Amino acid sequence: MPSHSITLNGKPVTFEADPAMPLLWVLRERLSSTGTKYGCGVGSCGACTVLRDGAPVRSCQVTSAEANGHAFTTIEGLARGATLHPVQLAWLDEDVAQCGYCQPAAILTAVALLKTHADPIDAEVDDAFAGFVCRCGSYPRMRRAIRRAAQAAVSK
């Protein structure tokens, strides 16, 4: 099996896998990193979202070959030890989650959005979450958390 090398949450990782094996399964079942979730495997829900070089991608649609050489951030890499990322804190402040299964992906999507749009308007938030599924309907709270995180950054 060929080797592939990525940076995962700041650390270099090399793994062996079929070049076609999606990164989602490498993370979940080879690298013991189950924070990234399987919702559909075909790109229809976004539950598998990770950041590749800072931009959100659906890891079920990124093969090991395509992943090779890139830097990835998963939900496990957001906090600094016990210190949560501001978006994670905003998510807790607004009590966003219901079942929570989509929330790692939602948080990463929000992190990426706020990097490029420090104070996003509703339409920009909608665009960032186009095709993103939260079956429990926590969208109103996701919006409030994003607004809160944006305001917290501005007031720093």
Next chain:
Amino acid sequence: MSATATLSRREVLKLAAFAGAAVILEATPAGRIRRVFAAEAAPATAGFRGKWVAIAPDGRVTIVVARGEMGQGVRTTLPMILAEEMDCDWKDVTVFTPSPGPDYRNMRTSGSWSVGGGYEPYRRIGATVRDLLVRAAAARWNVPAGECTTEPGVVVHAATKRRLGYGALAGSLATLALTDKPVLKDPARFRIIGKPMKRVDGRAIVTGTAGYGADVRVPQMKFASVERGANLGATPAHVDDAAARAVPGVERVVTVPSGVAVIARDSWSAQRGREALKVEWTPGPNAAFDSRAFLRELTEASREPGWEARAAGDADAAIASAPKKLEAVYEYAFQAHAPLEPMNATAHVHDGGCELWLGTQAANQVQEAVAKRLGLDAGAVTIHCQLMGGGFGRRLGVDMALEAAEVSRAIGGPVQVLWSRSDDLRYGYFQPGSVHRMAGALDATGKVVAWKHTMAGVPHSAFSEPTFGVDLARDLMWGGFDNPYVYANLRVGHVTRKPPVPTGPWRAVHYPPGVLARECFMDELAAAAGRDPIAFRIAMLAPSTEPTAPRLASVLKLAAEKSGWGGALPAGRARGVAANVYDGDTVLAQVAEVSVSADRTVRVHRLTCVVDCGTVVNPLGAAGQVESAVVFGLTAALKGEITFANGLAEQSSYFDYPVLAMGETPEIDVHFVPSAAPPCGLGEQCVSPVAAAVNNAVSTAIGRRVRRSPVRAVDLG
């Protein structure tokens, strides 16, 4: 509770759900509390361990929640109730979900009844433990117990300024007898109940460490994917697995009752192995099932009288002689649960026993079903309950557990069977479609004199073979049988057809279709009478015969006020109302504000939801449940449906069975009616009127009745 003198079947089930908790703490004759926690979850060996509460010497309080957590917040709400009466410091509380067994016999999580049924028992348990703590401190201080009080986590003797933390007292509790008259707090003094509390699993969720069934990993575990057939119930006649076994990573292929299982070292290899299988299938019994044809059959069937579920006066005669009559036929399509975490279970069948790890709403049923299938005593089957990535009624099924047990038994080792998204959409059970034939009549003054509601539909088949008859008809006519409005002449009937595909409970179960037909036809009658839809409804309530009538009138009035009903709207927008009494308990009214674009897209701008659900234990979690139910209801009202062709659902992912997107989500205004009544249900209740409110608003917007759910572009003309 409902007005009927005898308990309905559901009421009996609700009361039974907490029969275990009524025993509170099981004391032996010596007054010692039995230890029932699993060793790995137990606090230090000193301290106090009861069936529902444990207190560690360091003051940590562990509260047991014998329910499945699927996002409805039960792991937060139930501990809040106990912690209140025990007078805990909330920061000292952790939550433990046990395995089902003789100590936890009622873990079934359905009917939105965990908080309603758990309120009194959890209060009594908390008060009982508080009483033990007070008496233990009083004994240690040699003062009367009546002179002691508690502050969060501490017993206090004000007169001598002495204080002892619960942790310090924990070791002294086991020798004390339990009081059989626990004193409950005056709600005016609640510190926790009624306050907005963050979900206990929040930090685990946002850091990706929350444990769902699909995340379970046990040593030596394999992963499996099951190929299930071209139509529901198909069985493999011939399996050519040579190519499948040649896929790298695939280790074995075995046939199990639910299909052909490919076992591999990872899920992706298992799925690829599945794609390489060549299977000849013997078609299932419903291989020709087509849902479009079925709904047309139901439309015809709804002309029959069916089983008479409820009647008053003579509706047919009243309609025949009335000056103004209306008829309408409403169609409600099949739906799926589609929780984001697909069905899965991890099983390890080994010498004389079985361990299972899964998220489930029916832990005891899983234990019993797996034991029966494997020929074991229930005590030899251990279920480790995980969080659920969504339930909505689908995780009441035991099918995923049985399947994993079968695969594990076949390979002789631990395995996780993870369903694909298309498996999850196609091979479970469904919310059934139905057709509702409505008829009504007005007298010369515009007063409603007759109402007929005939539903043509199917019973649930996923868990048992239903017995057709009047009782079943009544049970299927939620929203029709318990119509809260009063008519001089009424007939409610059900034409029951055999289910063509597995059907089972979905969020709000039989209410959404019944309420759709009822609340939309009420709007049609209101329009025929030239009356405002809200005033029309209120005028048809009879407080003297229906105890919930005053509450329903209140929520309708408040919904009118909060939504700006009757006030000016931007051009192209319209409002629609729908209300419901959910099983005689929770009462709610919703107003949807919509617009319909030229390209026939419905946009919901705002949805106002007024709920009377008794005491709101956690306003933060409760508002979340309302928002959640509204989005769930809007998805079914607007976004998609399950259609069947050749015995199989045609949808396979969120591409063709879409969920409401963030950009499509309206402003959701939630209002709880202040109430001191005990809590009643909230997990699914607010789904029930959503489709009707939307259809009523859309109908007003386009000036034509829309009698279909979900609303498709073709229904908008």
